[in-house]
Amino acid sequence: MPSNHPAPPGGFQPPDDKPFIYGNHNPDQEIKSNLAAAAATRVVGGMSTHWSCCTPRQYANASLHHNERSDLFSPDEWEGLYKDCEKIFSTDTTGKVFADSVRQRLVMKKLKEAFDEDFRKGVKKDGQKAARQVSPMPLACKQTADNKAYIEWTCTASILEKLAEPNTSPNFTLMSQAQCDMLKIDAAGQKVEWASIVDLVSNEEYTVTAKKYIICGGATLTAGIMAKFVFKSELALDTFCPALGKYLTEQTMSFCQVVLKQGFVDEVINTPEHLDKPEDTPEQKSSTKVIEHKKQHPEDPVPFPFEDFDPQVYTPYSEDYPWHTQIHRDAFGYGELPSNIDPRLVVDLRFFAQVEAVATNYISWKLGSTDAFAHIPFQAVAQGQRTSPRDDDRASSNSPPPIPISSISIPYPSNPWTQTRSMTHVASLLGDYIPGAEPQHLAPGLALHICGVYRAGKTDNKEESVVDRAGKSGA
Ligand SMILES: Cc1cc2nc3c(=O)[nH]c(=O)nc-3n(C[C@H](O)[C@H](O)[C@H](O)COP(=O)(O)OP(=O)(O)OC[C@H]3O[C@@H](n4cnc5c(N)ncnc54)[C@H](O)[C@@H]3O)c2cc1C
Numbered sequence: 105m106p107s108n109h110p111a112p113p114g115g116f117q118p119p120d121d122k123p124f125i126y127g128n129h130n131p132d133q134e135i136k137s138n139l140a141a142a143a144a145t146r147v148v149g150g151m152s153t154h155w156s157c158c159t160p161r162q163y164a165n166a167s168l169h170h171n172e173r174s175d176l177f178s179p180d181e182w183e184g185l186y187k188d189c190e191k192i193f194s195t196d197t198t199g200k201v202f203a204d205s206v207r208q209r210l211v212m213k214k215l216k217e218a219f220d221e222d223f224r225k226g227v228k229k230d231g232q233k234a235a236r237q238v239s240p241m242p243l244a245c246k247q248t249a250d251n252k253a254y255i256e257w258t259c260t261a262s263i264l265e266k267l268a269e270p271n272t273s274p275n276f277t278l279m280s281q282a283q284c285d286m287l288k289i290d291a292a293g294q295k296v297e298w299a300s301i302v303d304l305v306s307n308e309e310y311t312v313t314a315k316k317y318i319i320c321g322g323a324t325l326t327a328g329i330m331a332k333f334v335f336k337s338e339l340a341l342d343t344f345c346p347a348l349g350k351y352l353t354e355q356t357m358s359f360c361q362v363v364l365k366q367g368f369v370d371e372v373i374n375t376p377e378h379l380d381k382p383e384d385t386p387e388q389k390s391s392t393k394v395i396e397h398k399k400q401h402p403e404d405p406v407p408f409p410f411e412d413f414d415p416q417v418y419t420p421y422s423e424d425y426p427w428h429t430q431i432h433r434d435a436f437g438y439g440e441l442p443s444n445i446d447p448r449l450v451v452d453l454r455f456f457a458q459v460e461a462v463a464t465n466y467i468s469w470k471l472g473s474t475d476a477f478a479h480i481p482f483q484a485v486a487q488g489q490r491t492s493p494r495d496d497d498r499a500s501s502n503s504p505p506p507i508p509i510s511s512i513s514i515p516y517p518s519n520p521w522t523q524t525r526s527m528t529h530v531a532s533l534l535g536d537y538i539p540g541a542e543p544q545h546l547a548p549g550l551a552l553h554i555c556g557v558y559r560a561g562k563t564d565n566k567e568e569s570v571v572d573r574a575g576k577s578g579a
Pocket of ligand 1: 144145146147148149150151152154155156157158159282283284285320321322323325326329551552553
């Protein structure tokens, strides 16, 4: 998706009627509705190779305004599905992995005290019945059995376990450098006949037949693969899956970074036992860790052991504070620290808000454009039946494959500042801003939480959903 940055005035500028197309840029993309920071990961393992592993459950309270969870499944079904997924993802729901980190304890304690104080003083929402909560972040990770200093973060490889290693099963082959190009659907639009796979090294194409075909190429690419096979199977997108690409959602994102307050760190230096818990073994005590660190490294002005785990906490989504939050450390490019600041003193705050699922937020595909992986030219079928802006996208023939190049329009929540103001308040309770990392809205799409473009529905209402509860599409 093209960047929103203007080109430098002294450099080459494309003519107004011929915008850049290189790098999968959709020349029809309106800059104002572009998710400029959205991206797809094209490696084995996908985004799990660099995700943050934060896995809080969606907020569910159907009777209240901010219900996040769809009614596609009953509460019992959701519970069962969450439990299964949390098992597969090794989600640490109780926060035990980070429970003994000195900084985890410090951030939790200071935020809890500050939230209680806020509530006492009346710094709260109208009708708020209890102090705001702070909890350990549910994280998809576990400590490695043989070395407690290491954490194994969940990813595709850790989920597949032995299957991720070549030749461990006659029934399972994981291939790199191979791309699913399309699925051939029969003329009745009922059945997949075969899948075409391209070897990206030799450019050779071969077909695969199966009882079931599952496409899981990430949000935008899965929708793109579907759009492509609809075109190539000479079906009409409008009748086969009219909701494809629509109802796109993405979270808006606010960000800042603080250095912990002087007083908090001094307290750890002088009275680390304030962070001890009655049930602690001697090794678990923060006081033991801090005193031992001081002994080993008297030259270090910071009391936190070098191997102390980063803080990983959040304020759970609630009716009064309807934002997903991450109060932690993470290694994104935009969070890089100045070299004169010890990273052990830094806490990142990321607050995410939801946008409504509406048909007018969508991905479209432009025939005639290709992305880096679209090798096989084909005869595209002009559909030309839409009255939406997507009409033009399908009007050409003899074109290369349609590739998802998003033309996305996302109306932001009515007041994105509420989420940023809330983050600013929490940040002010912890420390002071790192220059350059003061509160800011991040570029649209940066959350990389795009959903909805091949959404599931309860009924067979093709206008509103692409697949059924089991993720199955018409063919
Ligand atoms: C930096 C970052 C942090 C994140 N943090 C969190 C978080 O804390 N919590 C959370 O819930 N989510 C987070 N996310 C989002 C989360 O990682 C994604 O929602 C999730 O990984 C999507 O999984 P997926 O399998 O649907 O798609 P992907 O992870 O995108 O995987 C799709 C795979 O399909 C492959 N593929 C695509 N097209 C083809 C094709 N034609 N043929 C063959 N293969 C193909 C791709 O190469 C890729 O391997 C984060 C994402 C990023 C990038």
